[in-house]
Amino acid sequence: MTSSAEHCRLDHASPYALRWSACLTRADGGSYVAATALARAQRGRGRPVGTSKTAAAVPAPGAAAPDAGPGLHVELHGIDVIADVDRKGTPRQLFWPWFGANVSVLGLSYGSFVLGFGISFGQALLVGLVGIVGSFLLCGFIAVAGKRGSAPTMVLSRAAFGVRGNKLPSAISWLLTVGWETVLAILATLAVATVFHRLGWGGGGAVKVIALLVVAGLVVAGGVMGFDVIMRMQAVITVVTGVLTVGFVVLVLDHIHWHAVAAIPGGSTQKVVGALVFVMTGFGLGWVNAAADYSRYLPRSSSAAGVVGWTTFGSSAAPVVLLLFGLLLAGSSGKLSSAISADPIGALANILPTWYLVPFVVVAVLGLVGGSVLDIYSSGLALLSLGLRIPRYAAALVDGTVMVLGTIYVVFVAGNFIAQFEGFLTTLGVPIAAWCGVVLADLALRRRPYADVELYDRTGRYGDIRWSAIALVVVATVLGWGLVTNSAASWLDWQGFLLRPLGLGGKAGAWAFANLGVLVALLAGFLATPLFAVSSIRRQEVLPITVDPGTGSAPAQP
Template structure:
C-alpha cells in the first residue's frame, strides 16, 4: 500500500495496521476498555438459547447452573491470561505464539485458529439469517427464500464493513452495541418471565457425573475457549504500564457477565418448556422469539442481529490477522475482506443447501476444540514461564531467539490432540458420520461402548459424552510445557 493510499485510508478511520508491532504512540488503551468488545460480543440472546444445549445432557437445573457459572468464568479467565501476551508483545495472538512454537512452527496452530474463527463467524451469520426468516414469518412478512437472501447479504455486509474498518471503529461500535443489545435483552427477560414454571424446572432429574462434566466442557468450549485464540488481539493496544491483573479482570468480567446471566435465565425458560428446549436445536434465536408479543418481534430481531454481528466482527477481524500471520501478503483490510467472502459463501451454502447445521457444527467445534485447548495450555504455560516482554523483532525473524520451529511445543500439541481426540466423541453420529472415528480410546479404557445401530449410531456409558479429551489436552499441554520448556524460555530471555 503506498504512503498516500495509507494516509487516505487512515483519514477515513480504517485501521491499516496488520500483524506488525503497534507503535508506542498508538498504545493508549487502558484495561477497562477491554470490557466493551468482550461484553458486546457475548450479550447476544444466543446465550439464552445455549441453555437448551446444556440441558440436552439431561442434568438438573442446579447442576446446569453450577456448570454455567464455573464453565463460563473459567473459560474467560483463560482468555484474560492470554490477553496479557498482547500487552507484553503489542502483536496479534497468533504472532505472539511464535515465541512458543517458532516463527515458522506457529503456522501449525495458526491454521487451527483460522479455521475456528471462520467457523464461529459463519455460525453467527447463519443464526442471524435464520432468525430473520423465522421472525418475518411470525410477523406475516414472508420469511421464505427471498427474505433469507436479503438477510444473508445484509448481515454479511455489516460484518465485513466493520471488520475491514478495524480496531478503532470496532471499539466505538462495540460500546454502542453494548447498550442497544443490553437494553433489548433486559426487555426480553421482562416480557418472557411469565413463561418460567419453577415446578417444571425443579422437576428436571439430576444427571450423572459424566453428564455434568460433558456440559461443563461444552460451556467452556462454546464460550471462552471459542475466543481464546484471539484474546490478545484486543489487548495489544494496551499501555505498557497497564496492570496484568487488571487486564485479566476486565477481560474476564466483560466476557463472562452476560453469558452467566443469560444462560441461567435460559435454563429457567428451557427447563419450563420442553417444546422450546427442542426447538432451540434447529433455530435458536427464532425459537426464543416464539414466546414474545408481536409488537416486540421487530426490535428483538434488530437487537439479536446486532449482537450476533458484534460477535462475528471480532471473529472475522482476528481471522484476517491470523491469515496474515500464516504468510499471506496482503493489507489487513483486504485479509478481512477475503474472510468475509468465505463467510458469505459458507452462510449461503448452509442456509440454502444443508439439511442441518447445528449438529455438524457442534461436532466440528469439539473437533477443533481439542487442538485449540492444547494450544491454550502451551501458550498459558509459556506466559507463566516468561518474566520479560517479548523480543518484538525476533517474532518476525526465524533466525532470532525464538527460532524457526519449536519441536517440543509442536510435538506436545500433536500428542495431546491425538490423545484428546481419543477421549471425545461425535455427539451427532448420524448427522456428522465423518467424525465417528473419535473416541477410539474410550472402549480400551472401559469408559464407553460404541453401538452402530442402523437407526442411528450412539455411545453407551456415562463418560463418552463428557468429552474429557478437551480437558486432557488443556491440562496435559500446560504441565508438559512447564516441565519441558523452562530452560528454553530462560535461554530465549537471556539471548543465549
C-alpha cells in the same frame, strides 16, 4: 426434559444450533451443535482500549503504512507491534468490549442446553458459574500476552512454536475463525427468514437474499475498515442489543414457574462433567485464539492482574446472568426447553407478543453480526500470521469473500451440508484446546516482556520451528479426539477410539458423553510444556531485549 436427538436438528427449521464445542455428543444421545455459535454471536461489542493508530514503525506485512488518525478510515495496522507511544488506556477499559461481547438474548438458550445434559437446576447453575468464569479466566491470562507484546495472539504464539512453526496453529485458527464467521452469517440470514415467516411476511428466497446482502455488507465493511470502525459498530450494537434483551426478559417473566424448576432431578458425575466441558468450550475456550487481540493497545506498564481481572469479569458478568435466567425459563417447561434446543430463534420468538418480534429479530441478527464482524477481523490477522503478504484490509476482504460464498452455498444450495461442516470445525476445536494449554504454560514460565522484533525473525531467540511444542499439540490432539464423541457427521464416527481401551465404557458408556478429550488436550498441553520449554525460555530471557519501545519497529516477517 426431552431426550431425543431432535434437540439438534440442523435444517432450515432449526438453523441456529452451532459452534464448535456444541457438536460434542450429549448424554441423552443428542448433539449440541447449537451452543458455541451463540457464544460467538455474543462476542465483540464495546469500545477499544486505546486507538488503532499505527506506530512509526517498519511495518510487518499487513501494516503497510501509518493510519490516517481519528475518523472514518481503513485501518492499516496488521500484525505489526503497536508502538509504545500509541498505546493507551487502562485495564479497567477492558470491561466494556468484553461485557458488550457477551450480552445477547441468544445467551438465554444455554439454559436449555445445559439442563439437557440431565442435571438439576443447582448443578446447572454451579456448572455455569465454574465453566463461564473459569474459561474466560483463560482468556484473561492470554490477554496478558497482548499487553506484554502488543501484537496479535497468533503472532505472540510464535514465542512457543517458533516463527514458522506457528504456521500450524495459525492455520487451524484461521480455519476456525473464517468458518465460524460463515456460520454466523448463515444463522443471521436464516434468523430473518424465520421471524418474517412468523409475522406472515414470507421467508423465502427473496427475504434471504436481502438479509444476506445486509448481513454480508455490514460484516465485510467492518472487517475491511478495521479495528476503530468495528468498535464503533460494536458500541452501537452493544446498546441496542442490551436494551432489547432487557425488554425480552421483562416480557417473558410470566413463563417462569419456580416449582417446576425446583423439581428437576439431579444427574450423575459424568453428566455434570459433560455439561461443564460444554459450557467451557461454548464460552471462553471458543475465544482463546484471539484473546490478546484486544489488550495489545494497553501500555506495557499496565497491571497484569488488572488485565486478567477486568477481562474475566467483563466477559463473565453477562453470560452468568443470562444463563441463570435461561435455566429458569427452560426449567419451567420441558416443551419450551426442547423447542429452544432445536431452534433457539423460533422458540424464543414464539413466547413473545407479535408486536415485539421486529425488535427481537433486530437483537438476534445484531448479535450474530457482531460476532461475525470480530471473527473476520481476527481471521484476517490469523491469515497474515501465516505469512500472506497482503495488507490487513485485503486479508479481511479475502475472508469476507469466503464467508459470502459459504453462506450462499448453505442457504441456497445445500442446507444439509451444515452438519458436515460443523463436524469439521468441531474436530479442529480440540487442537485449539491443546494450543491453548501450550501457550498458557509458555506465558506462565516467562518473567520478562517479549522481544517483539524477534517475533518476526526466525533467526532470533524464538527460533524457526520448535518441534517439541508442535509434537505436543499433535499428541494432545490425538488424545483429545480419542476421548470425545461427535454425532454431527457420520464421517467422524472414528472419534472416541480411546474410551474403551481406557475402561471408560466405550462410545455408548456414560463417560462418552462427558467429552473428556477437550480437558485432556488442554491439560496435556499445559502440564507437559514445562518439561520441554523451561531451559529454552531461561536461555531466551538472559538475552537483551531487541525492541525500541519508542517505535515498536518490527521487520518484515519471513
